[in-house]
Amino acid sequence: MAERQVTFKDAVLEALAEEMRADPSVVLIGEDIGAAGGVFLQTKGLFEEFGASRVIDTPISESAIVGMAIGAAMTGLRPVVEIMFGDFITLGMDQLVNQAAKVRYMSAGGFTVPLVLRTAIGVGGNLGPQHSQSLHAWVAHVPGLKVVMPSNAADAKGLMKAAIRDGDPVVFFESRSSYNTKGPVSDGEHVVPIGKAAVTREGRNVSIVAVGAMVGVALQVAERLAGEDISVEVVDVRSLVPLDEGTILKSVKKTSRALVLDAGYAQFGVTGEIAALIAEQAFDWLDAPVMRLAAPNVPIPFSRTLEPLVIPSRDQAAAKVRELMGTR
Amino acid sequence: MTTNEKLTGDFGLSLYRGMVTIRAFEERVRSLSAAGQVPGLTHLYSGQEAVAVGVSSALQPDDAITSHHRGHGHCLASGADPVRLMAEILGRTAGYGLGRGGSMHILDPATRNLGTNGIVGGGVPLATGAALTAKTLHASWLAVAFFGDGAMNQGIVFECMNMAALWKLPVLYVCENNHYGEFTRIDDVTAGTLAGRAAVFGIPVAEIDGMDVLAVHAAAQDAVARAREGQGPSLLVCDTWRFSGHHAGDKQSYKDDAEAKNWAAKCPIETLGRRLVANKLADADSLSALRKTIEADIAAVAEQARAMPEPASASLEDHLHG
Incomplete structure (x- = not known):
């Protein structure tokens, strides 16, 4: 089509x-x-x-x-x-x-x-x-x-x-x-079922499980790290509820390393929930602790110098992936 | 029946039967609660029957209602099955919500009841939204929100009144002023008047004796007619009194004895009964017999509901999503 x-x-x-x-x-x-x-x-x-x-x-x-x-x-x-x-x-x-x-x-x-x-x-x-x-x-x-x-x-x-x-x-x-x-x-009829995640990019070494706009960040990081011989798989969560646990777990069991990425707050948030899912159900497959990257726990500031600090960045995400690979 | 119409025996007796059914039901809930048979808290409608019955008797079967935490009376007046209602109050699977809602969460599509509600004022946006459906789909039905004096200090009620008046939605707001929000007198927490709260939006208000079922019925008929003609919302402020406490078992130490006694003399059932007898539409003995029959029926309802099973553990997650 x-x-x-x-x-x-x-x-x-x-x-x-x-x-x-x-x-x-x-x-x-x-x-x-x-x-x-x-x-x-x-x-x-x-x-x-x-x-x-x-x-x-x-x-x-x-x-x-x-x-x-x-x-x-x-x-x-x-x-x-x-x-x-x-x-x-x-x-x-x-x-x-x-x-x-x-x-x-x-x-x-x-x-x-x-x-x-x-x-x-x-x-x-x-x-x-x-x-x-x-x-x-x-x-x-x-x-x-x-x-x-x-x-x-x-x-x-x-x-x-x-x-x-x-x-x-x-x-x-x-x-x-x-x-x-x-x-x-x-063109034409296009419906995406609620409750299904998508593997947006396939990879072997690390899964970045990302939500919303952070999927774009994850894809850019995956592209960048491909040049460092790190193969990143990107999972787009798409639906938080119901959460497609199967797709997330399947990816992590394949790569054995996971970074969870979200623009919401870190405290008591989406990244913690998904990290807990991985820790509970894929622990035996993990080669490194699950890592998270989310917004820092502060109100979103106004100023041009402060505002960018609360958006999870490509550099921060890339650094987390390197840490997961032990190549920091 | 409007204010000027003559009261007939059939209609008068149907109102009497409706109020006695609610009273008998609530007094049965009270005794079951005192005996520890009712899980959680339950709020009784005894004393306020004229409001639910007076308004409901002015409605058509496809009109929608929303109710509040003291809502058994509205459910019964709308045609709820007393067995399923009692079963829900007792947390049984035969109840309207399979025992997962309880007294404050009774919803029934068959009687167009969008629910009793545990949030004060919670039914007001639901009824106003239902009226938006009626207007959008050009339907002939309307929506009624029953709420208490306490809800008149919730901001969302005024947001709804503003939109209902602006868009001329077919909704009837019925405020049951029983003078107490839980344990606090309405006068102690309310500036201005209840009627004035709707008047500022240009909504017509009728202040009526909420212990007189005929007065409530007549005012409701006028308001319903306006709504059906596309003239928008109305507010009825019904002056009434709850014969029990906030919840079954409340000792009511905050109420003045003389005032309570004064209100007890205005019992809506006794008032209508006297009028029926005075107009030779019924005799005292037949009313007394009718009351005993209804009380016996409700006692049987309670026994039937009590014998029903409680939900199985396996049903915990049923009906969470479609």
């Missing part, structure tokens, strides 16, 4: 438009998503095509937006809620944690919540401590929510389509730094 080069942002937009055309119960709810087209132009054109009753501009009331979307999802709509910055999901956390995550379980499947919450996360552009966080671990902690985090345009489109069709609440994290990155997207 023919492929096109599409930005991450436009790939998500294609998924939204296609699903809205196919299913009249799909609606978008969020701030500035209507005629304005979204602050990142991530909903551009949808208002013109589908109108105000399906592209619903809301007041700045994140808590009620999420809560109302849950009630709408329980009664026949398939809402895609947009929370402009991932930092603001904290305002909707009660709704996500105490309502959305528990409805199916508490009603024994009587009610479902086919809801997607999309939100832009990550550091960049000096937006400061309240517009730069990557809090995906918060929601991944709560049973009953599904959590996906695509790293490229094709997966962004395919996972958004899967998320909209899913019967459960899915939180869809988009790295702002990926928005304008182009990648190949096939």
Whole structure:
């Protein structure tokens, strides 16, 4: 099938438009998503095509937006809620944690919540401590929510389509730094199943298990270290919940060394969770302790000199891989 | 029935039966709780029956409701199966949530009940969102959110009222002011008025005697008619009283005895019973007999539910994801 080069942002937009055309119960709810087209132009054109009753501009009331979307999802709509910055999901956390995550379980499947919450996360552009966080671990902690985090345009489109069709609440994290990155997207129907990781690059010596925008860092490190005769395999986690443990463990059992890479915080975070999985279930295959690289445990600072320090870098990742190989 | 319509015997008796069923159910839960048969905490609706029954009798079967932590009455008034309701309260597999939800988490798609709720104000966004569905799909049904006076100090309630008024959503907000948020008097923690909270959004408010089922019913009918005509949300503030404590077993040392006695005299069941007798729509003996029959039925419901099995360990992760 023919492929096109599409930005991450436009790939998500294609998924939204296609699903809205196919299913009249799909609606978008969020701030500035209507005629304005979204602050990142991530909903551009949808208002013109589908109108105000399906592209619903809301007041700045994140808590009620999420809560109302849950009630709408329980009664026949398939809402895609947009929370402009991932930092603001904290305002909707009660709704996500105490309502959305528990409805199916508490009603024994009587009610479902086919809801997607999309939100832009990550550091960049000096937006400061309240517009730069990557809090995906918060929601991944709560049973009953599904959590996906695509790293490229094709997966962004395919996972958004899967998320909209899913019967459960899915939180869809988009790295702002990926928005304008182009990648190949096939023409026609393209759905990526939730709960499947991908081996993005095969290798023999070290597995880098990476999440979201950090997959790009991992691939660059793999390319760089190939010149040092270190063969790096890159696993793109794609879905945090459900986590594809099999693909991660298979890779680590092959390479015997693992670095887990995430732009979220190190403390009580995604890297620790995946490292524990590897330690518990692949210990006998390991030739070195599992290593982690994540954001340092500080608020994301504003200044041009400080901000870059909280983004896991290629140099840091390469150094960790060399340490795993004993060639530091 | 609107305010000016004549009360008929059939309708009056259906309201009476509805309230007595709730009272009998709740008093049975109370005795089971005192006997240690009810896991966890349970919050009884005795005293507030006129609100659930008065509003529900103004609704159609496909109207959706959300309820709160004191929610058994709304479930029954919406047509819940008392056996499945009791089974859930007792944590049995025959319950609405297979025993995993309990008293504060009763959801039933068949009666369009989006749930009792353990978060104060938690049902308000769900009902408002349901009303958004109705509007978006051009459906004829509406949504009702029952909540207490305590929820009127939760920010999300006002966020919802703002959007409901702005978009003229078909939703009815029913505030049951029983004067206490847990152990604290509403006056001690509330600036302004409950009615004023909705009025600022341009939402019509009716302040009514929540112990008078006919008054509640008439106000609900007016509000329901407005919602169905596309005129948007309304708020009913129902002045009422819980005859029990915050939860079954609460000693209520924080309540004034004289005030409690005054409210006890306003029992909604007795009030309607007197009116039915005065209007020669029923006689005292037949009402008394009806009450005994319902109490016996509910006792049988409780025994049936108690005999049901508790969930098997293997069911722990059932219905986590689809």
